[in-house]
Amino acid sequence: MTERFQNYVREPAKRVFAAEMRDARHSFRVGDDEKSPTYLLLPTGERCNRVFIVGSLTQKERVGEQNSMYRARVADPSGTFFITAGSYQPEAMQQVARIEPPAFVAVVGKPNAYETPDGKVLISIRAETVTPVDRDIRDLWVLDAADATLDRIDAFGDSQDAETARAEYNPNLASYKKMVYDALTAIRQ
Amino acid sequence: METDDIIARISQKLKAQGIEPRPEKIASKINRLVTEFGVPPSEAERTILQDTFKEHGIEQPKPSAPSSDAVGIGTLVPGEWVTVEGKVVSVTEPPSPAVAQTGVIADDTGAVRFVIFAKNAPALLRVGEWFRLESAVVDEFRGLANLKIHAGTTVTPINDDRPLTPEITRIADLRPGIASVTAKIVQDWEVRHDRMLQTGLLGDESGTMKFVIWKGGSDRKLEPDTAYTFAYVPVEEYNGRLSLTIDPASCTPVDSEIAVSAGPAGSEEPMPLFEGKIISVRHVGSETVRESGIIATPDGAYAFTIWGDAQIPALEQGNWYAIEGATKGMFRGAPRISINQDAVLSPVEDRFLPPPPATPVADLAPGIATVRVKLAQEWESRSERMLQAGLVGDETGVIKFVIWDGEGVEQIQENIVYTFFYAAVEEYNGRLSLDLTHATPLPDEDADIEVSRGGKSISGALVHIASGSGIVKRCPVEGCNRVLSRQNFCPVHEFQPGFQYDLRIRGTLDDGQTAHNLLIQREAVEKLFSMTLAEAQDIAENQPLGADEVARQLGDRALGRYLTVTGREFEGLFIAFDAKWLFFDPARHTALINRAGGDLA
Numbered sequence: 001m002t003e004r005f006q007n008y009v010r011e012p013a014k015r016v017f018a019a020e021m022r023d024a025r026h027s028f029r030v031g032d033d034e035k036s037p038t039y040l041l042l043p044t045g046e047r048c049n050r051v052f053i054v055g056s057l058t059q060k061e062r063v064g065e066q067n068s069m070y071r072a073r074v075a076d077p078s079g080t081f082f083i084t085a086g087s088y089q090p091e092a093m094q095q096v097a098r099i100e101p102p103a104f105v106a107v108v109g110k111p112n113a114y115e116t117p118d119g120k121v122l123i124s125i126r127a128e129t130v131t132p133v134d135r136d137i138r139d140l141w142v143l144d145a146a147d148a149t150l151d152r153i154d155a156f157g158d159s160q161d162a163e164t165a166r167a168e169y170n171p172n173l174a175s176y177k178k179m180v181y182d183a184l185t186a187i188r189q
Numbered sequence: 190m191e192t193d194d195i196i197a198r199i200s201q202k203l204k205a206q207g208i209e210p211r212p213e214k215i216a217s218k219i220n221r222l223v224t225e226f227g228v229p230p231s232e233a234e235r236t237i238l239q240d241t242f243k244e245h246g247i248e249q250p251k252p253s254a255p256s257s258d259a260v261g262i263g264t265l266v267p268g269e270w271v272t273v274e275g276k277v278v279s280v281t282e283p284p285s286p287a288v289a290q291t292g293v294i295a296d297d298t299g300a301v302r303f304v305i306f307a308k309n310a311p312a313l314l315r316v317g318e319w320f321r322l323e324s325a326v327v328d329e330f331r332g333l334a335n336l337k338i339h340a341g342t343t344v345t346p347i348n349d350d351r352p353l354t355p356e357i358t359r360i361a362d363l364r365p366g367i368a369s370v371t372a373k374i375v376q377d378w379e380v381r382h383d384r385m386l387q388t389g390l391l392g393d394e395s396g397t398m399k400f401v402i403w404k405g406g407s408d409r410k411l412e413p414d415t416a417y418t419f420a421y422v423p424v425e426e427y428n429g430r431l432s433l434t435i436d437p438a439s440c441t442p443v444d445s446e447i448a449v450s451a452g453p454a455g456s457e458e459p460m461p462l463f464e465g466k467i468i469s470v471r472h473v474g475s476e477t478v479r480e481s482g483i484i485a486t487p488d489g490a491y492a493f494t495i496w497g498d499a500q501i502p503a504l505e506q507g508n509w510y511a512i513e514g515a516t517k518g519m520f521r522g523a524p525r526i527s528i529n530q531d532a533v534l535s536p537v538e539d540r541f542l543p544p545p546p547a548t549p550v551a552d553l554a555p556g557i558a559t560v561r562v563k564l565a566q567e568w569e570s571r572s573e574r575m576l577q578a579g580l581v582g583d584e585t586g587v588i589k590f591v592i593w594d595g596e597g598v599e600q601i602q603e604n605i606v607y608t609f610f611y612a613a614v615e616e617y618n619g620r621l622s623l624d625l626t627h628a629t630p631l632p633d634e635d636a637d638i639e640v641s642r643g644g645k646s647i648s649g650a651l652v653h654i655a656s657g658s659g660i661v662k663r664c665p666v667e668g669c670n671r672v673l674s675r676q677n678f679c680p681v682h683e684f685q686p687g688f689q690y691d692l693r694i695r696g697t698l699d700d701g702q703t704a705h706n707l708l709i710q711r712e713a714v715e716k717l718f719s720m721t722l723a724e725a726q727d728i729a730e731n732q733p734l735g736a737d738e739v740a741r742q743l744g745d746r747a748l749g750r751y752l753t754v755t756g757r758e759f760e761g762l763f764i765a766f767d768a769k770w771l772f773f774d775p776a777r778h779t780a781l782i783n784r785a786g787g788d789l790a
Contacts (some may be wrong), residue, residue: 010697010704013652024623025287052650052699054749056226058236073226073236102226102236106749118340119308129653130547131749138227140751144650146781148701170284178426181786187227188778 013052013108016042016157018079019179021051025121026168027113040111043171044152045162050171051125052135053081054106054141060096070096072130074107077142077186078179081189083107092127099132106133113176139187146180153177192219195234198266202238208245225350231267231329259321263299265336267329273336274321275300276353277314278421279439282405289313293367294320294336297353300367300421301327301336309340319347333366349370355420361395363433365426370433372398373416373447380672387411391433392449399432409437416443457516457527463487464511468611469627470504480504483557483611483627484526485542489515490611493526501534507538522616522780523555547608551585553623554776555616561608562588562625564601565640576600581623582640589622600625606636617782647763648753649700650770651707658695659740660725662688688731692722694743698752698763706762709754713768717752718743 026041039047053074069086070093086091092109099105109127116122146158153173156162165171196219215237222233228276228493242248259274278300280292285678289310294303305324314320323343338344346776352557355369363370376390376396387402411417417440420431421499464562480495482504485647493515495501504510514532518525525784528534558696562581576594580587581601581779592598593645600605612628657672664679672691679685694709720743729736752754756765 010653010706012702013650013699015701020446048515050652050699052652052749056222056228058222058226058228058232059239059242073232075226075232077227077229079229102222102228104226106650108749109718119306129748131745133749135227136773137750140771141650143773143777143781144751150374150781164209169284172284174425177785181782184782184785186229188773188775 009051011037014042014046014048014142015148016048016051016053016057017145017149017179017183018053018055018074018076018081020044020078020107020149020176021081021111023169023171024111025113026164033094038112040113041161041165041168042152042168042171043165044149044176045156045159045165045171046152046163047161050108050110050128052106052108052141053125053145054104055081055139057083057096057099057101057103057105057130059101060099065169069093072096072101075103075143077183079098082122083109083127083130084124085127085130089127092130095130096127099130104133104135106131106137124159142183142187146184147157149176149180191217191230193222195219195230199238199241201254203241203717206242206245206247208247209239245550261298262294262296262301262336265299265301265327267327267334269327270324271327272321272323273325274319274347276319276351277316278353279436280316283307292316293351293423295355295367295421300355300369301334302328302330302367302423303338305338310683311338311340311342311344311427314338314344319349319351321345323348328395355418357394357418360391360393363424363431365397365424365431367421368424369418369420371416371418371443371445371447373449374400374411374413377413389413393447394449397449400435400532401432402435402437406436407438408731411435411437411440412442414625416445416447417441417497418443433632436644457518460512460515460517460526462513463510463515463595464537466509467504467506468629470506471627473697483613484610485545490545491524491526492520492557492613493528494520496527496529500530500532501528501532504534507539511537519693519779519783522776522783523557523614525707533670535693545610549585550581550583550588553588553614554619555614555621555780557611558614559604559608560612561638563606563638564603565718567603576626581625583638584641586641590625591622593626595626599630601625601630602632604637606633606638607631644756644766645758646753646755647698647700647705648751649696649698649705650749650751651696651747652699652704652749653697654740654744654748655695655697658693659743660722660729660736661691661693663691664668665689690722690726692720692725692739694747696747698754705758707754708762709765709768710756713754713765714743717768717770718746 004139020043023043024040027038029036029038037049037084039049041047055074055076058075060070065068069084072083074081074083087098107127108126108129111123111125113121114124153176156173194299196212196215199215203210218237219233242758259272262273262275275294275296278293278295280290283291287307288304289307290305291312292303292786296323325338325342327334328337343732357371358368372391372393375392378389380388384404386404391400419435419440423433424431424433425655426694462756465484468483468485470480472480477497479497482493484493512534516527545559548558565582565587566580568579574594576598577592577600580589609625609628613624615624625693662673664673664682664685666682670681673679673711674687677685677688692711692714694714696707698707725739728739732738751771753769753771754765755767756763
C-alpha cells in the first residue's frame with residue numbers, strides 16, 4: 001500500500017441551507033470528457049459540486065427496482081434536502097439503513113438537478129456518506145452554513161459565477177440574508 | 190399556538206381519510222420533531238401526516254384535494270391547493286426569464302403575491318380584472334405565502350367588477366407581505382442607487398417606515414408632507430428592518446392630517462446610570478456619528494459612539510463622567526455603548542482606575558482588551574495609511590495586528606515586551622486581529638516572553654476518511670516505517686513479522702473552500718478519541734473484524750464532525766500533531782446573528 005495521495009484536487013463541500021438549495025436550478029459542466037465535474041450554481045453566486053449538510057433525517061424509504069436505492073428527507077431550519085443513496089454508494093446506503101428517523105445526520109454528497117414531468121426543477125443530493133451526529137454538531141453546522149452563505153452574499157460581485165447567478169436567478173440577496181438570520185435564531189432558543 | 194394549528198390541520202386530514210386522530214400523540218410527535226430535532230414545523234406536519242397514512246396502509250393522497258369552494262386570500266397557508274377569486278391589483282416586471290408574470294391578487298380578506306412560471310404558463314392575468322383561479326398552489330417564497338399559478342391551474346375571468354376596499358394597516362402593525370397603509374411622506378432622502386427614483390421616510394400615528402420607489406414605473410414622485418393611501422404594497426424585510434416598495438401609480442393623495450410619531454428604536458438595551466473614564470475619544474463629525482472612542486467602566490472597557498443627535502458637551506480624554514440614558518448593543522461582534530439624544534452626562538471627580546489585567550492572546554474575543562505581547566513578525570505595509578502590520582504574540586499564540594498612521598502614533602520595536610492597554614480586538618471573517626493604533630503602549634525592556642509559534646491550525650469538517658485509517662502495522666526496519674499490508678508485507682523489506690503498530694487517521698478536512706488532505710498522527714488520535722494505541726491493538730487482535738473494527742469505531746465518531754487541527758503542510762498533505770473537536774461557540778453565534786441582520790446596514 002502506498003502513501004501517495006491522488007494528484008487531482010478534490011472539490012470542496014459547500015455549506016448551503018436547504019432554502020437556497022431549493023432555489024437552485026442551473027447546472028453546468030466544465031470540460032467535455034466523461035469525468036468532467038458537473039456544478040450546480042447557487043443563487044448566491046458560487047458553483048458547487050459537493051455539499052456538506054447537517055440536519056434531521058425525518059423520513060427514509062427504499063425505492064427503485066429491487067429496492068435498490070434509499071430516498072430520504074433531511075430538514076435544516078430553513079427547509080428540506082432530498083437525499084438519495086443507491087447501490088453505487090454502498091457506504092451511504094448501509095449508513096442510511098442503520099439510522100432510524102428522526103435523527104441528526106451529517107451528509108456529504110453531490111447535488112443533482114433534475115426536472116419533474118410538470119417542469120419543476122428539483123435538487124437532490126446523492127450521498128457519499130451519512131453519519132449520525134448530535135444536536136451540537138447540527139448547531140455548529142448552522143453557524144458554518146450561515147458564515148459561508150454570508151460570505152457568498154458579501155462577495156457577490158463581478159465574478160463569472162455571480163454574473164451567471166444574476167442572469168439565471170436575479171437573486172434577492174436580502175432574502176437569503178434573512179434566511180440566514182432566521183436559521184441562526186431558530187437554534188439554541 | 191402554532192402547534193395547535195398543526196394538530197388541527199393534521200386531525201382534519203386524518204378524519205378525511207377515516208382515521209380517528211389522537212391529538213396528544215400528534216402533539217408529542219410535533220414536540221419531538223420540532224423541539225428535539227429542530228425540524229421546521231411545516232416539514233414536521235408533512236412527516237407526521239405521511240407516517241400516519243403509511244401506518245394505516247393508505248396510499249399517500251395528494252397534498253389536499255383541490256376544493257372547488259373559493260377560500261379567502263387572507264387565510265392562505267403554504268402547502269395547500271386552493272381555489273380563490275380575486276382582483277389583480279398590480280403586476281410587476283418578472284424578476285427572471287423563468288417567470289412569465291408576478292403581481293398581487295386581492296379579495297376582501299387580504300392580498301397575496303402570485304407568480305406564473307414561463308414554462309407551460311396558462312394565460313397571463315390582466316391588472317384591474319377579477320379572476321377565479323382553481324387548483325393554484327400556495328407555497329412559500331422568501332418566507333412569505335406565494336400563490337403559484339401553474340399549468341394545472343384553471344384560470345377563469347370573472348366579468349363583473351366587484352367592490353374591493355383595501356383594509357388599512359397601521360405602520361406599527363405591518364408584517365412582511367402585502368398591506369395597505371395611509372401615511373404622510375416625512376423625509377425625502379438622497380437617492381444612492383441608479384435604479385431608484387425616490388426613497389425616504391413615511392409615517393402615521395403609530396410610527397415611521399422607509400419607502401422606496403424604483404424607476405421604470407410612472408416616474409412620478411411623491412410630494413413631501415403629503416398624505417397618501419398606498420393600496421396593496423409589498424412590505425419587505427431587509428437587515429431586520431421593514432420597508433415599503435411603492436408604485437406611485439397605485440397611490441392616492443388623501444386629505445387628512447396625520448400626526449406622525451417617531452420611529453421605533455433598534456435592538457439596543459437601555460443602560461442604568463454608570464460611571465466611566467474616557468480612555469480615548471476621536472472626533473468623527475459625520476452627519477450621523479459625532480465622536481467615538483473607548484470608555485473604561487467598573488465592569489470592563491467598551492467602545493462607544495456618540496451619535497449626531499446627542500445633546501452633550503465634548504468629552505475630554507482622561508476624565509470621568511456619569512452617564513445616564515445610554516444604550517448597549519452589539520456592533521461587528523463586539524459590545525458597544527451608544528450615546529444619543531436621550532443620554533445625559535455629567536463630569537465626576539477623577540479617581541484611581543486599577544490597570545486592566547492582560548488577556549492571553551489565545552483567549553481574545555472581539556471588544557476591548559489589554560495584551561502583553563512581543564512583535565513576532567513584521568509584514569510589508571500594503572497601504573499608505575498603515576504604519577505597521579504583522580503578528581504579535583505571547584506564550585499562548587500569535588495574532589495579526591495593525592497600527593494606522595496618525596498623530597503621535599509610533600511603530601513597535603522588535604525584542605521588547607509591550608503591554609498595550611485598551612486595544613481593539615476586531616473580527617473579520619472569523620479571524621481576530623488587534624488594532625493597536627489607539628492603545629496605550631507600555632514597554633518593559635527587562636522582560637522577555639517566549640512567543641508560541643506553534644504550527645498552522647486549520648478548521649473544518651472531516652468529510653472523508655480514507656482507507657488506511659485506524660490501526661496500521663509499520664515496517665520495523667530502521668528508517669523505513671512503511672505501512673505493511675495485511676500479510677505484513679513491506680514493499681521494500683518484504684515480510685516483517687516483527688512489525689510495530691501505529692494509530693492514525695487519513696482523510697479530508699474540508700472548510701467549505703478547500704478540501705485538505707489530512708493525516709492525524711498517533712498522539713492526536715489518542716487524545717481525540719480517548720483511545721490509546723494499546724486499546725486499539727486489543728480490539729484489532731481480539732475482535733472478529735480486527736483492524737476494520739478500529740477504523741469503523743473511529744469513523745463513526747469522527748466523520749461529519751468539526752475539527753481544528755494543528756500541524757504542518759507538506760507537499761499537499763497536512764500532517765497534524767494536535768487535533769481538537771470544535772464546539773458550539775455562543776460568541777460566534779451572536780456575531781453571526783449581528784452580521785446577518787442585527788447590525789447596521
